[in-house]
Amino acid sequence: MAENEAGGSMPEDILNTFYSGENPLCVLQNLQESGKQRKIIVVTDQRLMYFEENATGLYDDTLFAFARIDTVVYHEGKKVSELKITETDGVMLKVGWLTNEEAQRVILTLQSAMNDLGTAAVSLDRKKSVFSGEEWTLKKPVDYLTKTVKNEAASMKQSYIAPILPKDACEEKEQELFEEEICGAVAADEMDQQTVIECLKALRILYDNCILTEEQYRKYRLPLLEKLDI
Structure with a gap:
């Protein structure tokens, strides 16, 4: 400890x-x-x-x-x-x-x-x-967002790194990122375990930065959790 x-x-x-x-x-x-x-x-x-x-x-x-x-x-x-x-x-x-x-x-x-x-x-x-x-x-100022966090884990694939976006672009880019990249891959059953973990991390960053609502966060998170071998 x-x-x-x-x-x-x-x-x-x-x-x-x-x-x-x-x-x-x-x-x-x-x-x-x-x-x-x-x-x-x-x-x-x-x-x-x-x-x-x-x-x-x-x-x-x-x-x-x-x-x-x-x-x-x-x-x-x-x-x-x-x-x-x-x-x-x-x-x-x-x-x-x-x-x-x-x-x-x-x-x-x-x-x-x-x-x-x-x-x-x-x-x-x-x-x-x-x-x-x-x-x-x-x-905290209204335009405050957090940068991508550095950690000891393997780097995420570029397409799944959560973007830092201005307010007026958040909703459009969030939909593009998850519907085209993540949701498409889930539907096609193309994700290995590491990719699922990377997507969950990116999803959490978007939620923490208030880019996703709680309803959107839960909607995208559930099919990813179902892909995990736990």
Whole structure:
């Protein structure tokens, strides 16, 4: 198991959530809350990940691809902070056990990682009030997309690499890519296992970049999953 920054080790089912080549940049746990179920927040070079231990000893996860994060707001507290992470579809996660220093570390690491991977700069607005303390707001610009991620796996075939596209070309190019290349190959039963895996990766990148809706993502993903020998 990999050592984390809190001095413990990351559970196996959390390690299995990582992509090949994905690197954790910041790992924090609620170790100060003795006797409570374990909670872990991780910022990697590709996304933000949140894990909560359930009654079975396994972990429920909430995963935020950078392109699907809308805002992250940090509120300073007397003992612990409040961190609110909101996705582009309005879904929100509240984290209330980080210290102020830890929450600041998460948001600064996230801003740096999103800027490294993204096509547009992510802003961080800081305000300070005598009565309510500090408030930091990380805001993703509307034209933010993530670049193709480098990893240790074999390179995908050029025709299946997810494109970085301007907004006005997204829908047309997405339809062309999947209907002509992927859907055609699935229908003709021409895919080997490696190609299926490559297509699933490309499909996920398009979904994370908000080029595909969830309905489109599920529609294209199902016939690919049926091709896998699992």
